[in-house]
Amino acid sequence: MQAQAILFRRPDEVALDSVTIPEPGPGEVLVEIQYSCISPGTELRCLSGKQNGLDDWPFIPGYAASGLISTVGPETSLAVGTPVFCGGTEQVSGAARGWGGHVSHAILEESNVYPLPFNLSLLDSSLAKQAAIAYHGLRLSRPQPSETVAVVGLGLIGQLSARLHAMTGARVVCTDLSASRVELARSAGLEAYQLQGSLFETLHQVLPQGADIVVDATGHPAVLPQAIALASDLPWDDTLTPAPRYLIQGSYDNTFSIPYVQAFYKELSFLLPRDQQPRDIRIIIELLAREKLHVRDLISAVRDPEQAATTYSELKTPDSSLLTAAFHWS
Structure with missing residues (x-):
């Protein structure tokens, strides 16, 4: 299927373009992304071309997104409509995957998505990866x-x-x-x-x-x-x-x-913490659902993906009013 993705085309060049996401196979689910949240430190380093291991341009930045399962493959147990947190699409053509986070649809192994309580905001949960770090x-x-x-x-x-x-x-x-x-x-x-x-x-x-x-x-x-x-x-x-x-x-x-x-x-x-483990994401989801951790005020803006270039430009400004921003895909 055709999906929309934010691409880092080359250092300091951001675009929104079409990519192709495959249909889910055995053990896979397709997630219709609602929100993806920027991790400013890492993504600005990627955009500047200084991230080790990410030098196949253009690629999809980001690694924190939430949405709803829209299609399931064989040998899966989660139902269509289940809200989930995910790190980004695991398969894509038309651009390098990068981490695959800022994309309208993501294909993942079912074991790599995190079901969310229905009372948990999808906007808040899009920050789960950064909180887990x-x-x-x-x-x-x-x-x-x-x-x-x-x-x-x-x-x-x-x-x-x-x-x-x-x-x-x-x-x-x-x-x-x-x-x-x-x-x-x-x-x-x-x-x-x-x-x-x-x-x-x-x-x-x-x-x-x-x-x-x-x-x-x-x-x-x-x-x-x-x-x-x-x-x-x-x-x-x-x-x-x-x-x-x-x-x-x-x-x-x-x-x-x-x-x-x-x-x-x-x-x-x-x-020196090395990223996060799945248990950290699960605990953060629980803390958010129990309202022990509040994060909505940390998301300075919710933007359309078409505003990606402007948003990253703002985040690069030393006195930017943005702490981070989330892209609203649906």
Whole structure:
């Protein structure tokens, strides 16, 4: 069948065009996508041509979408009309698949879609992948209710990470250069401060003992030395004190350097979450359905796919008012 897809044709060129999606075979389902949500850090890196492994242009960006099953193949159990979350089409012709997320119809193995409760908004659930990435980081950082978490960078992943860490009972303190992003965090009940001077100058008075966990959601290597300084210091006596953790949730192009001496004296453990696991998506869906996690305010705009080029251009602007945007396909 003919479907519409957002394509990255070449670096910095975005288009909406037709692609061909096959009919479902055994064990496969066809999903009519309602919403697909942009993951800004990763997708802007893809658009700039800096994403390792994605160099077959044009390709379909994105990896987070929700919709309704419209057709099923043999040997499947889900019914037509079932709402699902999915990562993107697994088969396509007319363009490279990329991750296949921003497309009007997606063909997937039934085992790779996540049925959604009927009371869960398809718009909210289109953010499940990004939230699952932040949740996977939470599982690695293992915050305790008695601990303090400093979240540096309040883009989409930073906002999600802050909300999820706060759900554990830990004290979460956030900062960002953007006044609007700080205000968004505050509106969610988080303690947030606009960056004034260095990170240390901004947060030292509210975190005089430092943070047990530093979440770096910036993706900027220059932030590392400043953010490491936020981590708590270990005593030199026999006190049994857990070492601070540095959770890297930002999306990096390739390599970055760690200031060894700073990290050494703090016995800092570095945690690098590798995307997410299916269990993380299932838990996020449950948290959304139970209204324990709220994400609607993080989707700054809902756009028609025809506005894709303008939307990505806005997201590239340093002072953009967009945190992320979702495309409405149906």
